[in-house]
Amino acid sequence: MNYTIGAFSKEVGLSIDTLRYYEKEKLILPKRNEINRRIYDSSDITWINFIKKLKQTGMPIKDIKEYAKLRYLGDQTIEQRMTLLYKQYDVLVEKREEIELYTQFLLNKIDIYKEMLSERDIK
Structure with a gap:
């Protein structure tokens, strides 16, 4: 399943601004569709959850x-x-x-x- 940034934001519990910041910092590199919109998938959910866990470890x-x-x-x-x-x-x-x-x-x-x-x- 693919997600737009808004749907993905809700799915992972992070704001759109945070996701854009993560992309700017190259923590996540979402794919882009034919009109250059970010597209996220289930592997991105797993990755974001891992990043969140790393942050929780300090x-x-x-x-x-x-x-x-x-x-x-x-x-x-x-x-x-x-x-x-x-x-x-x-x-x-x-x-x-x-x-x-x-x-x-x-x-x-x-x-x-x-x-x-x-x-x-x-x-």
Whole structure:
């Protein structure tokens, strides 16, 4: 199924302006019909959803642009794309470890307060 930019915008939940920006930045390269209007298809939906997921991981736009460029160059760039994904994976693992430290800090403080409350109740 093919989509005009308006229908595609609704389908992927992004504004037309955002889609045009993505095209300007070469994140997506839609096909054009005989009167030069953008035409999107289901593979574009999959690709946009992938871009949205990359953004949710916190991947910088610079890296998403590089990933998109490599994707459009074809399968010979798989290793470079994997490198970008591993780089972002490492960032997320580091953030998870940091969050675990903060979580433990808060739990320790909560335990101190529980202990203080139980000692107060005993008196």
